[in-house]
Amino acid sequence: MGRPSKKEERTEEILNAFYRCVARYGMEGSTLERIAEESGLKRSLVRHFVGNREALETLLVDRVLEQSFQQWSTFIDAIPTKNGSEYLLEGLFSDQYSDAEYILVIESLIFCAGRDEALRLRMQEWMQRFTDDLTLVLRQEYSRADNDSLEAASFGLISLYFNLDSLAPLGMNQRYRQPARIAARYLIDSLSAEK
Amino acid sequence: MGRPSKKEERTEEILNAFYRCVARYGMEGSTLERIAEESGLKRSLVRHFVGNREALETLLVDRVLEQSFQQWSTFIDAIPTKNGSEYLLEGLFSDQYSDAEYILVIESLIFCAGRDEALRLRMQEWMQRFTDDLTLVLRQEYSRADNDSLEAASFGLISLYFNLDSLAPLGMNQRYRQPARIAARYLIDSLSAEK
DNA sequence: CTATTTATTGTCATGATTGACAATAAATAG
DNA sequence: CTATTTATTGTCAATCATGACAATAAATAG
Numbered sequence: 001m002g003r004p005s006k007k008e009e010r011t012e013e014i015l016n017a018f019y020r021c022v023a024r025y026g027m028e029g030s031t032l033e034r035i036a037e038e039s040g041l042k043r044s045l046v047r048h049f050v051g052n053r054e055a056l057e058t059l060l061v062d063r064v065l066e067q068s069f070q071q072w073s074t075f076i077d078a079i080p081t082k083n084g085s086e087y088l089l090e091g092l093f094s095d096q097y098s099d100a101e102y103i104l105v106i107e108s109l110i111f112c113a114g115r116d117e118a119l120r121l122r123m124q125e126w127m128q129r130f131t132d133d134l135t136l137v138l139r140q141e142y143s144r145a146d147n148d149s150l151e152a153a154s155f156g157l158i159s160l161y162f163n164l165d166s167l168a169p170l171g172m173n174q175r176y177r178q179p180a181r182i183a184a185r186y187l188i189d190s191l192s193a194e195k
Numbered sequence: 196m197g198r199p200s201k202k203e204e205r206t207e208e209i210l211n212a213f214y215r216c217v218a219r220y221g222m223e224g225s226t227l228e229r230i231a232e233e234s235g236l237k238r239s240l241v242r243h244f245v246g247n248r249e250a251l252e253t254l255l256v257d258r259v260l261e262q263s264f265q266q267w268s269t270f271i272d273a274i275p276t277k278n279g280s281e282y283l284l285e286g287l288f289s290d291q292y293s294d295a296e297y298i299l300v301i302e303s304l305i306f307c308a309g310r311d312e313a314l315r316l317r318m319q320e321w322m323q324r325f326t327d328d329l330t331l332v333l334r335q336e337y338s339r340a341d342n343d344s345l346e347a348a349s350f351g352l353i354s355l356y357f358n359l360d361s362l363a364p365l366g367m368n369q370r371y372r373q374p375a376r377i378a379a380r381y382l383i384d385s386l387s388a389e390k
Numbered sequence: 391c392t393a394t395t396t397a398t399t400g401t402c403a404t405g406a407t408t409g410a411c412a413a414t415a416a417a418t419a420g
Numbered sequence: 421c422t423a424t425t426t427a428t429t430g431t432c433a434a435t436c437a438t439g440a441c442a443a444t445a446a447a448t449a450g
Contacts, residue, residue: 001449002395010397026306029223031437042399043438049397052439104306107361111221111299114364124365148377155371156355156378163354166302166361169309170319176350182343183351183382190381193388197425198417205427226407237429238408244427247409391450398445407436415428420421 010049011059013039018060022108023101027057061119064105065126076133084137085188092161093181100168107166130158142191149191156187205244206254208234213255218296222252222303256314259300260321271328279332280383287356288376295363302361326350337386344386351382 017039021030032053036043050056079087091097110127113120134154135147142150160180167173212234216225227248231238245251274282286292305322308315329349330342337345355375362368 001393001447003397003445003447005396007396024309026221026223028221033437044400044441045398047439053437107302107306110361110364111302112364114219120365124367127362127365127367148374152374152377152381155358155374156351156381159354159358159375159378160351162358162361163350166305166357167322169305169307170315170322172319172322179343179347179350180354182347183354186347186351186382186385187378190385196417196419196423198415198427200426202426228407239411239430240428242409248407394447394449396445396447398443400443401441403438403440405436405438407434409434410432411430412432413428413430415426417424417426419424 007049010041010045014041014046014050014056015060015063018056019064019105020101022060023104027108027112032056061109061122064109065122068102068106068126069129072130072133076137079137081140084141088134088137088157089181089184089188092157093164093177093184095174095177098165098173098177100165100173103162103165104168107162131155134158138188138191145191153187153191157184160184160187202244205236205240209236209241209245209251210255210258213251214259214300215296217255217303218299222307227251256304256317259304260317263297263301263321264324267325267328271332274332276335279336283329283332283352284376284379284383287352288359288372288379290369290372293360293368293372295360295368298357298360299363302357325353329353333383333386340386348382348386352379355379355382 014035018030018035021034021038025034032043032046035056036046039046046056050059075091109119110123113123131151131154134157135150138145138150138153145153160183164176164180165173167176209230213225213230216229216233220229227238227241230251231241234241241251245254270286304314305318308318326346326349329352330345333340333345333348340348355378359371359375360368362371
């Protein structure tokens, strides 16, 4: 009985607002006031539904990493054994799936990790998994390439993917999407050119 | 007459401290108190020698961009007409010249540029010049490659260069230096493989 | 309607950040 | 030593960010 709880939906709204704030102002610049304003709620409500700042940050980090792992798994699992690199290119560098905010948030988390031991371990694991999965996909298609080459190509793809959207604050991410895609193809093609 | 001024050296110390703080805490996280502590001075002295926060930021941005242009020009001008790509690889990906703080500061400036019209224009110019110069160097060596390929390779090199040191907070920049270098070579070699 | 639960608003205290400036100490020229 | 200039220290007020909580309004069950 009693008034029905909006905790779940409100929490969702608040975390989405926090997410957008981090993409725009960074973690340090995302004050509770800004988050409240971005979510269209009073600051007291932010506290009421989620808690203090620490709880808010914990929840955001958990959520971002969980969603990231989730979507990445879905993406990776959908990659066919044959011609997987085409899927990679499409998934990483098409307008369609591009999400600049996402990269800016991840970038912020990596930055914060420099001063947060626990977060650092999680982001290291995150990055490791990212590269390992990519390497695995590439290995399926280019089984003759050695490990160093595969790792180099994986890191190259990730770098292109990250760097492209980290230029979003300059409004230059669209301008360099095509170059990024071409460069990515160069990296992949290099694997088949191996001796 | 009067007591000799320490304005120049103190300003230098303060801006260096600010620089380190930005690399560690970001622009928003670099409070005057932290900058003062990092420089070993009282906050009042920071104000005395440089001014308020706005003046401090203006001076830092000017200094970072000026030094960046300066060092980049020196680097680019030293590149020989023949075999320039070897110099590029060495300059961008050797331990010796690596400077993670520099990239983290630039990254912070790009991020800030999202909320600062004037800064955005300057960083756009900065990024444009970076890629243009790289493209020019590559064109000297791979004159048969078309513009799109050159631009893609340039953007790829920059992405690898940036992304590598942006992993510094995770302590993973050393681990991926070699992959980055290998990937960079792949990109460059792709230009000679052009039809 | 009543009791209960939760949303919503508002407020107050505390601490952090910044700006401004007074007061003192130190160095130098003459 | 004196006058002058600057470094250095210290302090106070204004603003912002946060935490805590009281008070009210709204919704629901019975």
